[in-house]
Amino acid sequence: MRVLPVGEDALLVEVSSGEEAQALHAELLRRRAEGSLPVGEIVPAARTVLLDGLSDPARLAAELTARELPAVPPRAERTVEIPVRYDGPDLTEVAAHWGVSAREVARIHAGTAFRVAFCGFAPGFGYLTGLPSRYDVPRRPTPRTAVPSGSVALAGPYTGVYPRSSPGGWQLIGTTDLVLWDHARVPAALLSPGTRVRFVPVATPEPAP
Numbered sequence: 001m002r003v004l005p006v007g008e009d010a011l012l013v014e015v016s017s018g019e020e021a022q023a024l025h026a027e028l029l030r031r032r033a034e035g036s037l038p039v040g041e042i043v044p045a046a047r048t049v050l051l052d053g054l055s056d057p058a059r060l061a062a063e064l065t066a067r068e069l070p071a072v073p074p075r076a077e078r079t080v081e082i083p084v085r086y087d088g089p090d091l092t093e094v095a096a097h098w099g100v101s102a103r104e105v106a107r108i109h110a111g112t113a114f115r116v117a118f119c120g121f122a123p124g125f126g127y128l129t130g131l132p133s134r135y136d137v138p139r140r141p142t143p144r145t146a147v148p149s150g151s152v153a154l155a156g157p158y159t160g161v162y163p164r165s166s167p168g169g170w171q172l173i174g175t176t177d178l179v180l181w182d183h184a185r186v187p188a189a190l191l192s193p194g195t196r197v198r199f200v201p202v203a204t205p206e207p208a209p
Contacts, residue, residue, distance in 0.1 A: 003061040010052040011061055018046055018117050018129060025049050025118075025193060044118040044193050046127070079196040082161065084110070084152050086201060088172035090140070094154060097137050105173060106201055108135065114159060114197040119189065124163035124181025126191035133157060143169030150176045152199065161191075174199075 002014040015021050025044040028051065031037035037060075040053020054060055086106035095102045114130035131154075139155045144167060147153070151162045153170035162168060163180035180190050191197065 001065060003064050005057060005061070006050065006052075009054050009057060010050060011054060011057050011064075013049045013051070013064060015047055015049075021045065021047050021049055022115075022117055022194075045120065046118065078194075079198060080190060081198050081200050082152075082176050082178050083202045084174040084176045084199045085203070086110075086174045088152065088174045090171040091173045094137055094171050094173055098135060109159070109173065110199045110201045112199075114199075116191045116193050116195045116197065117158075118193050119191065121160075122163055122166055122181075124189045124191065125160055126180075126189075126193075126195070126197075128159040128191075128197055129157060131157065131159065137171050139169040140171060143167055147172065148175070150178070150180075152176055 004012045004014065006012050013024060015024060021044055025042065028037060028039070028042050028049060032039055032042065038055055039051050041050070043050040043052070051057075051060070086102070086109070091102045091105060095105045098105060098108075100108070109131070112130045114128040116126040117129045119126050135154075136157050137154045146165050147162050147168040147170070149162055149164045151168075151170075151172045152174035153160050153162065153168070153172050155170040160170060161176060161178075161180055178190070179185075182188055182190075
């Protein structure tokens with residue numbers, strides 16, 4: 001673990017894996033909830049956790065470096081089901097990369113229990129982990145200038161759902177009509193770190209005659 005100062009009242013904690021970052025994030029949230037950690041924001045990322053709004057960052061830095069990392073917590077109880085049509089334009093390429101059929105890609109993906117490791121890139125976008133490392137896929141060599149809202153995509157070890165149309169280089173394997181980000185909803189983001197996610201296949205509509 002490495003603890004770095006960020007400005008006057010924040011710390012960036014670096015760990016060696018996504019699992020350690022998730023465990024540390026869960027422990028820090030627990031301490032804030034019980035009142036033993038006065039902090040404004042706790043923001044997880046792939047292998048870091050940012051703590052902002054600290055009254056005594058030096059003291060906390062010393063405390064964190066003296067402690068062992070907590071054990072990986074049990075999975076969060078909240079589960080979000082995302083209906084998905086496996087109709088993405090990169091489905092065939094992903095199938096070839098995995099060495100299976102397109103139908104098998106859908107079966108493997110829908111049969112995986114995912115967890116939101118962290119959020120970023122765009123409001124409502126969650127980086128979901130759960131697929132074994134043998135299913136990692138590279139980003140596209142040339143990003144698309146516009147990825148449709150609701151696109152279910154893969155890149156590296158992560159699955160994500162584009163909450164709105166934006167440029168992107170992930171491999172698109174499906175589509176959902178579920179709204180990931182709604183500013184009129186509380187909370188606006190459907191996904192948050194620690195949330196479990198399952199993708200539920202739905203039939204792809206037949207083209208009109």
